[in-house]
Amino acid sequence: MSPRIAQVVLATAFVAGCRGQPSTRPPVRVVRDMFDQPRLAPQSSFTFYADGASMRGLPDGVVAQERKQQDEAFDQGTGPKGYIDRIPVPVDGTLLERGQERYDIFCAPCHDRTGSGQGTVTRRGFPASIDLASEHTRGLKDGEVFRIIGFGVRAMPGHRHQIPARDRWAIAAWVRVLEQSRHTPVADLGGDLPSTIAAEATAP
Numbered sequence: 481m482s483p484r485i486a487q488v489v490l491a492t493a494f495v496a497g498c499r500g501q502p503s504t505r506p507p508v509r510v511v512r513d514m515f516d517q518p519r520l521a522p523q524s525s526f527t528f529y530a531d532g533a534s535m536r537g538l539p540d541g542v543v544a545q546e547r548k549q550q551d552e553a554f555d556q557g558t559g560p561k562g563y564i565d566r567i568p569v570p571v572d573g574t575l576l577e578r579g580q581e582r583y584d585i586f587c588a589p590c591h592d593r594t595g596s597g598q599g600t601v602t603r604r605g606f607p608a609s610i611d612l613a614s615e616h617t618r619g620l621k622d623g624e625v626f627r628i629i630g631f632g633v634r635a636m637p638g639h640r641h642q643i644p645a646r647d648r649w650a651i652a653a654w655v656r657v658l659e660q661s662r663h664t665p666v667a668d669l670g671g672d673l674p675s676t677i678a679a680e681a682t683a684p
Contacts, residue, residue: 555645557623557630564623569646571653579654582647586639587629595658607635612655613662625652 509515520526526534553559553568569575584593592599595612602609610617617625629648632638643651 557626563621563627565621567622567649567653569649575650575653576657578647579650579652582643583651583654586643587651595655609636613659618659622652625655
């Protein structure tokens with residue numbers, strides 16, 4: 481037998497011998513915290529609690545999610561006729577500031593801070609994001625914008641588990657601000673802004 485064949489035979493025998501065999505001895509558990517806990521069957525008794533029951537009810541004041549009385553417009557962005565037209569909470573400076581903050585955290589990485597769709601993630605190879613000032617987005621109802629933020633669309637993931645409903649409405653309000661900022665005629669800005677912008681535009 482050649483040396484190479486002998487090496488192959490020895491290696492095969494070694495691997496076969498190391499494949500493991502069933503053992504009747506219990507495995508060694510250094511930390512047994514998860515092995516020594518009692519198992520309780522449904523509806524069984526348990527002396528640990530004063531009432532002797534193993535199954536625990538909800539604490540006072542806690543409402544199970546499936547029993548929550550939802551406000552369809554606020555929680556889902558919908559009504560009897562589909563998506564609602566307008567944000568169902570007062571839109572004021574506080575809400576817009578919150579919307580800008582949450583938008584910059586959750587949305588700007590893809591859409592960038594102006595909403596153009598050229599965020600950092602997009603510039604590094606992720607599928608292109610929609611321009612939030614596009615005619616398509618401007619044609620969406622507020623309820624649909626809210627719904628997309630929560631549940632996502634196409635390559636965009638949903639954020640309903642990371643962003644509470646009120647913050648999603650705040651972001652929707654900020655999206656409208658971004659749209660308006662790119663479609664408002666300069667003449668409609670008021671004050672001295674039109675003349676200031678005109679001077680900057682003509683500066684060498």
